[in-house]
């Protein structure tokens with residue numbers, strides 16, 4: 001599965017991580033998406049992130065490294081939304097979020113920042129592995145449909 005990362009790929013990783021980190025340090029951005037249903041909103045944002053990860057993996061396999069930039073951009077922008085999409089008390093029967101999120105909010109926030117900054121770099125390092133799993137393991141119930 002793993003192969004030696006060519007130089008331009010390594011440079012790309014640095015650029016992407018820097019871009020993502022910058023996006024994350026600008027603090028809690030106002031929510032850009034909003035249907036009034038915060039659970040549906042965050043599930044949509046999460047699906048969007050999932051699609052970016054799939055896209056990135058496919059582009060790496062196709063040696064389209066330059067094409068990854070747009071996916072990284074979407075990941076960076078959507079990552080800024082994560083914590084604002086989990087207001088206290090936003091658990092419904094449609095949500096797979098665990099109540100632990102609000103008990104361990106500091107940890108959740110830190111995970112949102114760290115994991116997403118690292119997500120793109122990790123997927124480039126080992127594109128067979130999903131990196132978003134560690135937050136899901138702790139803060140999300142197993143999805144009924146998967």
Ligand code: HEC
Nearest residue numbers: 043046047049050095096097111112115119132135139140
């Ligand atoms: C900080 C924690 C955290 C991080 C980081 C995170 N997720 Fe999630 N994710 C959640 C939680 C919590 C839910 C459940 C939301 C709900 O159902 O209310 C979820 C749900 C999802 C879902 C299911 C959406 C649905 O329709 O039910 C997908 C797909 C998903 N995440 C993909 C990703 C991907 C891909 C990444 C990495 C780029 C990622 N997530 C990063 C916490 C996180």
